[in-house]
Amino acid sequence: MNLKVSENNREEKRFKIFGVEFFYLGLLGIATAFIGWLAENTAKIFLSGYIDSRFHILPFISPYALVVFALHIALGNPDNLAFFGKRVFKKESRKNKILSNVISYLAICFFVFFGELVVGNLWEILFGVELWNYSNLPLSVTQYTGVVSTLGFGTGAYLLFKFVYAPALSFVRRKVSYRVAKWIVIILGSLIVLDTLRLILYMMFTGEAPIYWKIVIRGK
Secondary structure, eight states: OHHHHHHHHHHHHSOEETTEEHHHHHHHHHHHHHHHHHHHHHHHHHHHSEEEOTTOSSSOOHHHHHHHHHHHHHTSOTTSOEETTEESOSSOOHHHHHHHHHHHHHHHHHHHHHHHHHHHHHHHHHHOOOOOOOTTSTTEETTTEEHHHHHHHHHHHHHIIIIIHHHHHHHHHHHSOHHHHHHHHHHHHHHHHHHHHHHHHHHHHHSSOOOOOEEEOSOO
């Protein structure tokens, strides 16, 4: 009995965001940061014929980690939309489920479009560095965003949110102990943040983004 009380007390002390432990979301965030790194290099292969370090020492791009938290907080579940924990559709029905998914997809594309636009211009204004350029893509809107990139990244993010997020979250909550998740997020998360801070400082002092390695896959 005392053991159960102790476990319940520990459970109550866990910091949660709308019912999900912060460190489990952080674990998925780290995985998403790695997936983002892979996605950008995959796009690089088709657009430029090579892969590179994507300005980081570690194979993680930290802004992608925030996507998990943003989707969890702002949308909740694509089948049952919840804005900051409050369900948009009170009644469950096929029509509401379809509407929920349509709104989720459009919201994700909206965030991708304006997220790239804001971040790209912000880095250029602050550090004078051009991190990416979509000008060679059709239907580009400035060099930092456009229809093709928005639909590409937006669709990918939606599919992950729709089919991978809930099963992955359920898996890590069942298979990874809270203590292990906590220390992975603290240690690896700190390294990823330090890597990002190093990138910012590097650009502040040099005015350029570092490329630590580059592998040519195909010639132009």
